[in-house]
Amino acid sequence: MIWYVLAVVLGLALIGAVTALIITERRRPRPPKPVAASAAVVNREALDVVNAGLRRLTGECLRSGRSLPDLYAVVYSEERLAVLLAGAEETAPAPWTAEADGERWTLSPDDLHRPGPEGEPALPYTLTVTVGLDGPDRVLVDFSRAAGPVSVTGPDEEVRALVRAIVTEALAGPVGALAEVTLVGSLGDGRLLSADEARTSRLHHAATLEEAFAGASAGTGAPEHGSDVTQIFRLIEGSSRIAVQGEAPHLFVVDASQLPRREGALAGLRRGDALLVLGEAPTGWRWRAGADGSLDTGPLGLEITRHAGRLA
Numbered sequence: 001m002i003w004y005v006l007a008v009v010l011g012l013a014l015i016g017a018v019t020a021l022i023i024t025e026r027r028r029p030r031p032p033k034p035v036a037a038s039a040a041v042v043n044r045e046a047l048d049v050v051n052a053g054l055r056r057l058t059g060e061c062l063r064s065g066r067s068l069p070d071l072y073a074v075v076y077s078e079e080r081l082a083v084l085l086a087g088a089e090e091t092a093p094a095p096w097t098a099e100a101d102g103e104r105w106t107l108s109p110d111d112l113h114r115p116g117p118e119g120e121p122a123l124p125y126t127l128t129v130t131v132g133l134d135g136p137d138r139v140l141v142d143f144s145r146a147a148g149p150v151s152v153t154g155p156d157e158e159v160r161a162l163v164r165a166i167v168t169e170a171l172a173g174p175v176g177a178l179a180e181v182t183l184v185g186s187l188g189d190g191r192l193l194s195a196d197e198a199r200t201s202r203l204h205h206a207a208t209l210e211e212a213f214a215g216a217s218a219g220t221g222a223p224e225h226g227s228d229v230t231q232i233f234r235l236i237e238g239s240s241r242i243a244v245q246g247e248a249p250h251l252f253v254v255d256a257s258q259l260p261r262r263e264g265a266l267a268g269l270r271r272g273d274a275l276l277v278l279g280e281a282p283t284g285w286r287w288r289a290g291a292d293g294s295l296d297t298g299p300l301g302l303e304i305t306r307h308a309g310r311l312a
Helices: 002-027 045-063 109-113 156-172 209-217
Strands: 071-076 081-085 097-099 104-107 128-134 137-142 150-153 180-184 203-206 250-255 274-278 285-289
Touching: 045 071, 045 081, 045 104, 045 109, 045 128, 045 137, 071 128, 104 109, 128 156, 150 156, 156 180, 156 250, 156 274, 156 285, 180 209, 203 209, 209 250
Parallel strands: 150 274, 150 285, 180 203, 180 250, 250 274
Antiparallel strands: 071 081, 071 137, 081 104, 097 104, 128 137
């Protein structure tokens, strides 16, 4: 009988302890939900900050005689600008600070307002373009870092909205001010971009991908001598990017239905250029746009809660 009473008492005590733990857990403050991105992050001024930051990074590296970092993405909030590196580098040039064992370099945008050394070169990361938001942060990806096609699947309206935003920023944004873009096949019918967006000498059209590659190799649309574009072309050691003087980095955009499937069809894609495919490609980075506006960046592992096509 004594053992029975003792068991009952212990059981009640255990129930009480569990109940108290549940109540305490419910009362404990929850981590705040991610805040929405501010206007300063969503609007054009964010690209000006990213542009200034990458120029400062490029200038500091080249002046100190070190290789340019092999970055694949940029993340910007009002408080911090970060570049994500494909290979860890634990020492960053001032005013950048290495974090996450050298896989991320960060700086405060306030540092960009302070005078820096003169003679900073033009930006080599020309195909770094916004892909969307991760909560309060703006996320950009360097498309030239992809070794093969970057394909985007999902609802047609979401895919086309995202691709249109990427192309428009590459042509009109300060970061991509030197990039050339070629719309291939049916994408050159005038329905992807508006007339105003298409008014630039850096936008080209080609009937086939083979024709587009040949045009780029032949210097179609190449800038005149004396342009700032001739300043940016340097070998970036240890990365997949190589730039040749007088040839701007090129973004080719094609529908998956018009992507050649024969072996070697993509051999004409130069190192440092990028191929964006609407629909599924057999190799490369495979992304998927969701009906809710999210974007799965596949092997990059970047969380995108609202893709660039939904920012307008």
